[in-house]
């Protein structure tokens with residue numbers, strides 16, 4: 001296998017595709033390419049996505065209707081996993097919202113899990129995170145979420161969408177349960193809101209991983225806390241720029257996070273919205289001089305170690 005560092009320096013995209021990587025901040029229904037959808041007869045118009053609200057609107061307009069039946073949902077998921085394989089992702093940890101159990105499988109937990117289990121590939125290992133979208137959460141969904149967590153099928157849990165739109169106290173019970181089941185507890189925090197909110201999430205949820213977390217660089221005390229706890233940050237630079245949470249790749253907070261010694265992985269978030277696959281993310285960070293080839297290779301190898309050293 002080619003050496004990752006040489007491949008990055010020589011900008012050999014084909015060789016880069018053959019080098020093992022992980023993607024552990026990946027939303028399962030929005031991670032296929034636009035081309036894949038067009039090839040499958042889906043009309044996705046060029047609605048502009050440049051902030052979190054336009055992303056949510058796009059999702060509701062085009063993606064939710066496709067998830068009303070198994071066939072549409074399977075099409076979206078297959079597109080995600082095909083892209084993972086095409087780009088050299090060996091392990092993907094992907095978020096699927098509990099709402100899919102309700103809307104696609106009429107709340108039949110067994111059927112939902114049977115369906116997820118059917119996605120199997122020789123050269124890609126899939127780990128499922130149970131997603132809970134803050135924005136649409138209601139107390140009446142509590143029982144099904146607890147039931148899904150207790151199946152022990154999901155390897156992780158992830159709290160998504162608008163940060164703090166509902167108080168953390170509403171979700172604490174899920175995180176206590178997930179931590180007690182030794183799941184990979186993830187939470188989206190510090191993308192839209194500042195370091196204070198990351199601090200609140202660390203205190204409230206005791207997460208093992210934070211999705212984005214880029215605003216942590218604003219507060220050294222929170223960085224210190226995250227470092228002591230060994231929290232892993234799954235950072236998606238292009239997503240942050242498109243949605244307006246970071247100025248540029250060159251000035252992206254990932255640099256400061258890495259230099260401070262935080263554990264970081266590089267990920268794609270929603271390929272369909274941001275049009276930047278895992279290899280693109282590595283190339284951009286290298287070309288802009290944000291991180292060195294050594295730092296990028298260390299990040300890649302650290303990611304693989306999360307799956308291969310246990």
Ligand SMILES: [Zn+2]
Pocket residue numbers: 025027188211269
């Ligand atoms: Zn995300």
